[in-house]
Amino acid sequence: MTALIEAHDLTRSFEVSRGMFKGKRTLHAVNGISLDIRQGEVLAIVGESGCGKSTLARMLLGLLPPSAGAITLEGQDIRSLGRKGMARRVQPVFQDPYSSLNPRRTIASIVALPLEVHGIGTAAERRKMTIEMLDKVGLPQRFADRYPRELSGGQRQRVAIARALVMKPEVVVCDEPTSALDVSVQSQILNLLMDLRRELNLTYVFISHNLAVVEHIATRVAVMYLGRVVELAETEALFKAPRHPYTKALLASVLTPEPGLGIPDTGLGIAFPDPLNPPSGCPFHPRCPERLPQCGSVVPQILRDENGAVACHLHGQAPAPH
């Protein structure tokens, strides 16, 4: 499989104001991520809230310029593609279908917006394409002239998917597309996404914190912690033999359907660290159950091998001097 999108040492920081006269602090939401997204795969990005998943998604969509590093699409820097060039190839599906649809537009006009922007077809042709697309995502034609407020959450998410796919993009970045939906609707939307992937030959970047969903649909998984990718592996390998202690803890935290077991102990202890004041060395070391002496002072190098990648002193060769 060839790499469709490559991120090189991607970094995004935000200046956080702490009030007048106090000066600003820099928050590294994404801190030196390098990864490739391969043609036809479903790359899941998982991690706790605040680990930089959504910032990464916005950069992959071209909505947020990176502070450092670059993203290439088939070898071409996405900054040179421009907003329109990018829009034809990479499209988003957002988390909250209640804020991702303009309440003052009809469903048909929401779905037809990308076509309109790119000047594709006449009004009648656009209408026809829109209706076809709505049909593909399982919405009957009678919804075309309704407004978003008349639709349920699941139906709205179908509209958002139709809008993303109407331009026939290659990559769809789904930022937690099911976490705002009822459990009963989640699987419908996931199945729809998987069906469309097969039908339209799509590549997905699937951001989620639901590991059960990820195991079900992803081909590869990247685990993020405090703005870094700490482990990257094929789904099966990752779920069978996690290498990074954080991945192990995440997998252990999944609730089992068996009653009586209670809430699993992740062994993570203290809460998520303050991203404004990240720990020295390996950012995970304060919570790590397998901490080594050098973890508190040396940032682990990323070890890339045939199984993927992992950034942990347990899996590195001699730690690089820092």
Added chain:
Amino acid sequence: MTSEPLSLPAAAEPTAFSRLMRRVLGQKAFVIGVGILAVIVLIALLAPVLAPHDPYLQNLSARNVPPFWYAKGSWVHPLGTDQLGRDYLSRVIYGARISLLIGISVVIISGLIGTTLGLAAGYFGGKVDMLVTFLVTTRLSMPVILVALAVVAMIGGSLWIVILVLGFLKWDRFAVVMRSATQQVRSLDYVAAAEAAGASTTRIVLREVLPNIAPHLIVVATLEAASAILLEAALSFLGLGVQPPLPSWGLMISEAKAYMFFSFWLIAIPGTALALLIFAINLAGDGLRDIIAPEGRS
């Protein structure tokens, strides 16, 4: 959209409309305000038909004739005449035109300025926001009536100068309200989706953001129109607004103040008309805000 067999009318449309109508009619204040306003607008539009006399025609032999309900009054001049013998009813009717013209023109000018600034500040944020906020603060530090008086005193008063001065002074509330409304909408995912679809910034601002903040714009516009009409009346009363012989209600009150102990109606009639118009606009604006508020909150 061409009428293909494809585009069936949405079944929910009439019920949504009737629901809106029920909500609108439930707002008694709004209905009353809009009703009075409609009557005044109609009177202003039909002034040449409704006015019994030429509002500028003087008749010095029939000065200060009282309205019809006084013993000395007559139906020739239903609301009497002023100190120059001009028919007072005709002047009040034509005065409605001036007040409405001022209200609408000032709101158009100040609305354009304020909305542009507010949209830019709310959408782009950062330096643009700082600049606009600075402009608004600067503007707010100058009392409108004082600046208007100074300008009119320097370059002379006329209807259009009053409109321009007020239009260039009263954009602050538009800017403040539009700025915060835009900030709210800007952070919503449908703006990001339009960006990701390749839409230009102009298109996003005009087609995605503006329609969603338009209700706020309408509310501010009504309240600002009322305030502009009052300011014009105040300026004209001080002799630095609309110049005679134009029948501005403020000017009529000013001209009548010398006679208020002998011919009370000269000051009471334009005063009542002015109060009624402001009352109606404010009722309509308040009602409008109540009608759109639940939607704005959701």
